[in-house]
Every structure is written in C-alpha cells, then in structure tokens.
C-alpha cells in the first residue's frame with residue numbers, strides 16, 4: 294500500500310492496465326518459494342501477499358477515479374513502472390517477508406488482534422490517511438493474525 298500511489302502515477306494515462314496477473318503470479322511464486330526457507334507456511338504467506346496486491350489495487354482504482362473526476366489532482370510526473378516502481382515493490386516485499394517471518398510468534402498470540410487494531414490506528418494517524426488509504430490498509434492487514 295505504501296507504493297500504490299506511485300504505481301497509479303506510473304500507469305495512469307498509459308495503456309498499462311491496473312491488473313497484471315503475470316506479475317502478480319511471479320510475486321506469489323517468489324514468496325511461496327522463499328517462505329519454506331524461512332520456516333513459514335507457504336499458503337499463509339501467499340495469502341498475506343495477495344492481500345498486499347489487492348490493497349494496492351484498491352488504491353490504484355480509487356486514485357484513477359479521483360484523478361478522472363478531478364483532473365487538477367492528476368500527477369504531474371510519471372515514474373517508470375519497470376525501472377523505478379517495481380524495484381521499490383521488490384524491496385518492500387523482501388522487507389515484508391522478513392517481518393512476516395520475524396513476527397510468527399506475536400502473530401499467533403492471542404494479543405495479535407488487539408495489537409493490530411492499535412498499530413493500524415497509529416499508522417492511520419501518523420500518516421493522515423484518507424478514506425481510500427484507510428480502506429486499503431484494512432484490506433492489507435486482514436490476515437496478519439492467526
């Protein structure tokens with residue numbers, strides 16, 4: 294979700310569709326392959342990363358609608374998807390995977406749901422999230438616990 298605004302800016306006004314199933318499958322295959330080596334359940338890990346992708350698309354679709362309705366809010370620069378944006382996504386995903394592995398115990402704990410609610414709220418307040426990004430954040434963290 295952190296990168297979704299940049300992805301939308303890279304694609305808006307181009308023929309590159311929001312949905313890229315080939316790229317999604319590459320990401321999910323990659324995390325599934327790495328999950329086992331980190332002692333993670335591949336299915337759980339894939340579910341978490343699928344949520345990140347869906348959250349990303351929630352933001353992209355919302356920004357497309359906003360920018361179409363309010364052209365004055367359209368981005369003025371278009372970052373390059375392949376050379377600028379996807380390398381950042383790869384780095385974010387590597388960090389997320391590390392964190393997913395580092396938090397196995399706390400995510401399984403009975404305090405996870407409460408911690409997640411608090412942390413999500415803190416992120417919301419710190420980042421001054423609008424409704425669109427709040428919705429995406431909820432989607433992104435929905436399967437963190439358990």
Ligand SMILES: O=C(O)C(=O)C[C@]1(C(=O)O)C=C[C@@H](O)C=C1
Pocket residue numbers: 300311312313314316317320345346347349350374379382
């Ligand atoms: O890389 C893209 O094209 C994105 O839009 C990002 C992303 C992702 O979250 O990694 C989201 C949607 C696409 O279907 C593929 C990947």
